Amino acid sequence: METIPRRQCKRTHEYDTYPYEHEEVSMVAITIKDVAALAGVSVATASRVLSGSPATSPEARANVVAAAAQLDYRPNAQARALRSTHTESIGLLVSDVRNPFFADLAHTVEQAALAAGYVTLLGNANERKEQQDRYLDTLISRRVDGIVVSPLGDGSGSIRSLIQRKIPTVFVDRTVDGVDVPSVTTDSETGIRQAVEHLAAAGHTRIGYISGPQSISTGRDRFAAFTRAVAEFGLSQDPELVYFGDFQAASGSAGVHALLELRQPPTALLAADSPMAVGAIAILHRRGLRIGRDVALIAFDDIEWFALLDPALSVISHSVEEMGRIAVKMLLEVIGGGTPESVVLPSELIIRGSSSAPVSPTPLSPEFV
Amino acid sequence: METIPRRQCKRTHEYDTYPYEHEEVSMVAITIKDVAALAGVSVATASRVLSGSPATSPEARANVVAAAAQLDYRPNAQARALRSTHTESIGLLVSDVRNPFFADLAHTVEQAALAAGYVTLLGNANERKEQQDRYLDTLISRRVDGIVVSPLGDGSGSIRSLIQRKIPTVFVDRTVDGVDVPSVTTDSETGIRQAVEHLAAAGHTRIGYISGPQSISTGRDRFAAFTRAVAEFGLSQDPELVYFGDFQAASGSAGVHALLELRQPPTALLAADSPMAVGAIAILHRRGLRIGRDVALIAFDDIEWFALLDPALSVISHSVEEMGRIAVKMLLEVIGGGTPESVVLPSELIIRGSSSAPVSPTPLSPEFV
């Protein structure tokens, strides 16, 4: 007995031992083994044909392809990824799907990835660090080939794991201080400077700024740009004119409330992203203030329907399409072993009705009425 | 030589043969084997601890947990799913992420799934059958535990594979004729009937309808409801008053153009979804028509910022949150082996400024000017 090799006891898995009962047949998933059997070739050959290896005879190819089609065979992505270490998929983690900017970004990234043969797994951090970490963990576990992320928080948590594991990563829209990862971002400076200049030219001296959180790079950048511009054009630098929101609609509403309660309220408002602008508009309406006449309003982010408002909303515009496209291109470079340079896209003021009227004669300040 | 068993040549994979060079150490992924080795237990025990099996000693548990933490171990989801046939993940395939309705749906589905311990892989069919099929294939390949889909097209292609493989599936917002799958949909009838009644009461007799495509269930349902309502209230059933769009913004614009070119143009418009309403509004603005005065407008789908327009847009509202929540609940039931009943959610007219003025005296019809 001792001379019989161990593998003797390995249970055979021939077809006749399969639990083929009379019903529920369709429940047992069909594998490459079934395809090979039907095609009359070995699994190895079947695999070669299905993954397009050149070392196959036309005959085998035809048989296998026919068998696969007949059985409606779908390769098990898990098994495939387990053996060959790439999954032909990327992760996209946005900070808030309901923000139209990120919805558009999701759309362009996905289309660009699809064109390159990758599928996109989309995660939504919902502007919350725990959820970001949770999704990042899942994406790591699923061994995506790379990740495009608009990060929040600092370089701790799963972002750190990402870097340590050298998982191909590209930051989009936002960056994380001290983390050296290629990124596609927007140069807020130009657009914000143009906006402030434009408002100053219309006679505004007190501009209220509804800022994003300082824990997010775009929040910091835009606030810094605003601060610089206000100083440059000699406008009021009253710190009360700045309200710190969280990039979500409710905080835009709260910001308007707070700013309008000031003893010397602003005559113009600048919102650092579109959801906060939406929140701001809602409250301005409710308070009976006419945008573009009683108060000027400009928003960062160009959302399609902002132009449909009456008056149409002036915006600081930057290209989502380009951002998404470039992010995918860069990620593919990183996956390919390259180290692409970070890209900074331009921003630009688009003047519409909401900011075009000159400053009205002290409309908001009760003490001058 | 011949007596040496084959397995002799099996390469050993002891640790000392690992390609540990002085650098790039972090590139080699850490597996459960590493964790087990560091903890001084077998892989089997490590696995048991990590997947929370009760049959483990406190001592082993402590060691393994510590080792896993120290190595920052992340289980390989592929391998895990290969063995145990569930992946703790669901797929969500929406027809268009840029449609705020579906963005919101994505958000609620994702949050509901997360709460139940599932991650959501989101796909975007972009209202195109090929892309829907492509994503469905990927989701099948990745062996998600279930799929929530707002389907388009008929029951052919990958939808069929889904059913045949008995992959837990729930339709959301839309259904597919002849395919027996639990669904969460909206009862368009009530809301549309209310809208038509409301317009009729204001004196409108010719209502232009910008319809969704008849290849999509909601397109058909809403059109049928409109047809019935128009007949019921004795309004014009002129077929020219119906424009068939594709649920995307551009076709809303085209619809308005077409309807306003009629010899007898409508005095009120009803758009079957929000992107088409946006396209419609853009063209109405461009043509200098005042919504709510020169022409009434009502849209299906309640989008947050529709209330911010001036005049605010009357809408037929239905609850996305509930739809998403119920879809996930139903999917979990199907995964658990149940067969939940389909759910139909109510819709309801919300009257705002865009439809409140009485019909203006022949404002649009050139022949009466």
Add this chain to the structure above:
DNA sequence: CGTTTCCATGGAAACGATTCCACGAAGACA
């Protein structure tokens, strides 16, 4: 015609986890 090269093919190892099974130690019971 004999030797070498080429190439399609099949067998089996490998990927990283889970889980069945057997085993030995310890506690319970008579």
Add this chain to the structure above:
DNA sequence: TGTCTTCGTGGAATCGTTTCCATGGAAACG
């Protein structure tokens, strides 16, 4: 004290694929 459970543990099979290696026949070369 001896047998019977109970329980933690490790070895090994297993999931479905890719890929290395050996093989054998055909083609090409001298």
